[in-house]
Amino acid sequence: MNSTTSQLLLAVDGVTVEYSGFKALDGFSMTLDRGETRVVIGPNGAGKSTLCDTIIGRVRPTSGRVLFKGEDISRLPEQSIVGRGICRKFQAPGVLPMLTVRENMGLAARRDRRWWMTFGIGIPAEDRAVIDETLDRVGLTHRADVPGGQLAHGEKQWLEIGMVLATGAQLLLLDEPTAGMGPAETARTAELILSLGTERTVLVIDHDMSFVEQLGAPVTVMHHGKFLKQGSLAEVRSDPQVAAVYLGHAA
Secondary structure, eight states: OOOOTTTEEEEEEEEEEEETTEEEEEEEEEEEETTOEEEEEOSTTSSHHHHHHHHHTSSOOSEEEEEETTEEOTTSOHHHHHHTTEEEEOSSOOOOTTSBHHHHHHHHHOSOOOHHHHSSSOOOHHHHHHHHHHHHHTTOGGGTTSBGGGSOHHHHHHHHHHHHHHTTOSEEEEESTTTTOOHHHHHHHHHHHHTTTTSSEEEEEOOOHHHHHHHTOOEEEEETTEEEEEEOHHHHHTOHHHIIIIIHHHO
16 A cells, blocks of 8 residues: 555455355455545456445455544444445435435435434525535536436436535445446536546446546456456556456457
8 A cells, every 4th residue: 555644545455255155355455545536447246336335334344444544444334434424326326206406415415314304394504505516516406496206317317426425425436327328428427526626535436438538547447356457547458457357348
């Protein structure tokens, strides 16, 4: 790990996740610096989603550690991990269809997320500025009063990215944020992530090489739960092992 202590935000340190003899992660390690955007790629079954599940606390490692801001979070419940500043967007949008775009965003922005504080009352003034700014950032201001269920697929994806942003999390885990999108929507999603600059740390899981290329971020390649290669997209594309196990199949 070559990151300095002050820069390092996340360290996945030799993590193995085993199910009845099958290793979904096998001694996997990686680090993320503050303000970094990283893309994780790999063929189906490589362990990408398990990696996210382990970071967020849905899965417990059999061995190894996950460190966030120097603290071992490997055994903490998911709610505690989210409270420390990590938030995940899943591949399928989790928008509440009967609530408006603004109300969905309001749920994410709430600092007090107890259900009796969240439902039945208006959005607190201190959250409104965050919501308005986030709606503008994801391009949904004009759709703020539309029920979430009436949004197009791409709009639902952008809303969910916005909801992750509205939580104020320092580390964003985006699991296939362009799933089901066309080229124009994919390009807009790349622009949205790039617009974050270094204000958040972003871990993106995706298999769309056009999208990965647009992000221009460092790439980590996984295979059979293991670390295979890391570098620029050009570097991993030119690696014979990567070509054999992933990019060659995609091509």
